[in-house]
Amino acid sequence: MAPSKKKAESSSEVSSKSKDEKKSSPKISPLPSIAIAVVAFLGGLLTPPALHMLRHQDDVNSRFVNVSFMDRQIICILLALKKNAFLTMLARRDRSTSSSYAPLPFPLPKHTPCTSSNLDNFLHAAPVSGLHVVCVEPMYLGVDGKDHMFPQWSDSRQQQKMLNQFNSVRITLYKNSHAAPTINTVVLRGEDSEDVGERLPVAWNNVKSLLYMELGLLHEGSQQQPWAIFTPSGERMIGELDEVTNGDGVGSSRHIMSSFVASGMVVVAQGGNWLWPGVREGFQRTIKLASSDDAAGSRNITIETLSLKPLVLSVKGFLTDDECDYIAKQAEPTLQYSGVSLKDADVGKAASNWRTSQSTFLSAQGDQILTDIEHRTASLTRVPRSHQEHVQVLRYGHTEKYDAHHDYFDPESYRSDQNTLSLIQYGKKNRFATVFWYLTDVEDGGHTIFPRAGGLREVSYTDCSRGLKVKPQKGKVIIFYSLDASGARDPSSLHGACPVGEGNVKWAANKWIWNAPMAYVS
Numbered sequence: 283m284a285p286s287k288k289k290a291e292s293s294s295e296v297s298s299k300s301k302d303e304k305k306s307s308p309k310i311s312p313l314p315s316i317a318i319a320v321v322a323f324l325g326g327l328l329t330p331p332a333l334h335m336l337r338h339q340d341d342v343n344s345r346f347v348n349v350s351f352m353d354r355q356i357i358c359i360l361l362a363l364k365k366n367a368f369l370t371m372l373a374r375r376d377r378s379t380s381s382s383y384a385p386l387p388f389p390l391p392k393h394t395p396c397t398s399s400n401l402d403n404f405l406h407a408a409p410v411s412g413l414h415v416v417c418v419e420p421m422y423l424g425v426d427g428k429d430h431m432f433p434q435w436s437d438s439r440q441q442q443k444m445l446n447q448f449n450s451v452r453i454t455l456y457k458n459s460h461a462a463p464t465i466n467t468v469v470l471r472g473e474d475s476e477d478v479g480e481r482l483p484v485a486w487n488n489v490k491s492l493l494y495m496e497l498g499l500l501h502e503g504s505q506q507q508p509w510a511i512f513t514p515s516g517e518r519m520i521g522e523l524d525e526v527t528n529g530d531g532v533g534s535s536r537h538i539m540s541s542f543v544a545s546g547m548v549v550v551a552q553g554g555n556w557l558w559p560g561v562r563e564g565f566q567r568t569i570k571l572a573s574s575d576d577a578a579g580s581r582n583i584t585i586e587t588l589s590l591k592p593l594v595l596s597v598k599g600f601l602t603d604d605e606c607d608y609i610a611k612q613a614e615p616t617l618q619y620s621g622v623s624l625k626d627a628d629v630g631k632a633a634s635n636w637r638t639s640q641s642t643f644l645s646a647q648g649d650q651i652l653t654d655i656e657h658r659t660a661s662l663t664r665v666p667r668s669h670q671e672h673v674q675v676l677r678y679g680h681t682e683k684y685d686a687h688h689d690y691f692d693p694e695s696y697r698s699d700q701n702t703l704s705l706i707q708y709g710k711k712n713r714f715a716t717v718f719w720y721l722t723d724v725e726d727g728g729h730t731i732f733p734r735a736g737g738l739r740e741v742s743y744t745d746c747s748r749g750l751k752v753k754p755q756k757g758k759v760i761i762f763y764s765l766d767a768s769g770a771r772d773p774s775s776l777h778g779a780c781p782v783g784e785g786n787v788k789w790a791a792n793k794w795i796w797n798a799p800m801a802y803v804s
């Protein structure tokens with residue numbers, strides 16, 4: 283049956299979404315049932331209007347439209363005799379022509395229903411801490427007092443209608459994006475309001491409480507950014523601390539719930555930042571890469587999972603050869619032998635103990651090419667550009683290397699370094715991801731090594747024989763995450779640069795991306 287509000291059956295007044303709407307609904311006085319039955323029979327005879335009415339009443343489920351002539355007459359009479367349901371229906375039809383298809387005052391995300399093939403792109407064979415997949419399906423209260431699923435809509439008009447009418451949701455939770463055999467499904471209903479005389483839409487606050495409970499979400503803390511929810515393509519929808527506006531517009535509870543339902547699948551990241559779910563080694567995902575110039579549109583690019591723990595992804599063709607050459611040329615005049623952020627235990631030691639390469643930071647200010655690449659990097663990671671540091675360009679000659687290290691700051695290692703501690707707010711802010719740009723091909727050596735990939739324990743910070751080794755290739759980038767999806771530092775993100783072989787030069791650059799906006803780029 284069509285969407286219906288709980289109390290509509292026993293009332294001649296049509297229930298509606300809001301008090302205002304209710305006031306404007308046509309008022310129809312109840313008639314004696316027999317008179318209604320006669321009208322109903324005649325209505326059934328006049329097939330086109332009756333057909334129109336029945337179709338309208340349930341146009342996403344056209345079973346009624348195909349019944350025989352007598353069946354239709356009987357249906358009409360039965361409906362009529364069931365108190366004033368027939369009139370209610372007519373009046374609702376009236377109302378729905380004016381409001382059910384009303385466009386929503388905000389854009390909606392692309393629909394990604396939780397089909398098994400879509401879920402396969404997000405679920406993992408083992409749990410991933412802090413990354414959750416949630417399916418949100420709209421339901422409505424039927425005249426039988428039960429919650430019903432909407433049939434799949436086939437056009438935006440039907441979607442619009444559904445979005446105006448759903449008043450409960452079926453929520454399926456895949457905690458830690460684990461393809462676990464037991465699936466946790468909860469139906470959440472809108473409140474039944476005595477005041478309005480109908481079931482209210484489902485409130486975001488109730489969904490939020492459910493997510494805290496079922497997913498074990500933590501409240502923002504001293505070591506943690508607020509969690510956030512994203513569409514499956516990484517657009518941020520809402521965060522733990524985002525203010526919800528009143529009314530029905532952008533940022534309202536209705537906006538959030540409509541977006542969830544329109545999306546179908548949403549992804550919750552406890553750490554508050556998007557990361558591309560790795561799924562499995564060798565998994566490939568095609569994503570849209572926006573250009574900083576709207577006119578140039580977007581292009582598709584494929585990212586491949588090289589490792590799940592640490593999470594390392596590879597992207598070919600991210601930079602053009604000309605861009606690679608340009609970046610190296612810009613960096614050359616200011617290159618210096620590289621420093622490192624010395625931990626308390628290493629104060630007084632020379633950086634060359636660990637790192638023998640040269641490097642320099644380049645600001646993109648006033649540089650269109652670098653600005654474009656920064657925007658592209660933000661689009662690739664779905665983390666805003668405001669979280670980026672300036673790009674650091676690196677040059678390694680023969681034998682030069684960078685021993686295994688973490689890109690994140692562990693507050694425990696910087697206890698006597700107030701500058702670093704305040705920069706990282708004692709652990710709440712940190713480097714979240716590194717987007718590493720390879721600017722040259724290197725024939726011999728110069729790999730980036732992840733000695734702990736695949737669950738290995740490193741034997742030394744200079745060993746280049748074991749672990750995941752990524753070969754430099756001009757124009758390729760890798761993304762690796764220093765914090766996991768829960769926002770915690772990931773010790774398995776240990777990595778280094780292997781010595782470059784004779785006759786080779788390795789040019790590369792890193793874009794460090796923080797878990798919160800920083801003041802580096804403007």
Ligand SMILES: O=C(O)CCC(=O)C(=O)O
Nearest residue numbers: 684729730778779790792
């Ligand atoms: O050169 C590489 O492959 C890695 C460099 C690196 O880890 C860094 O600069 O932090």
Ligand SMILES: [Fe+2]
Nearest residue numbers: 687688689777
């Ligand atoms: Fe690094």
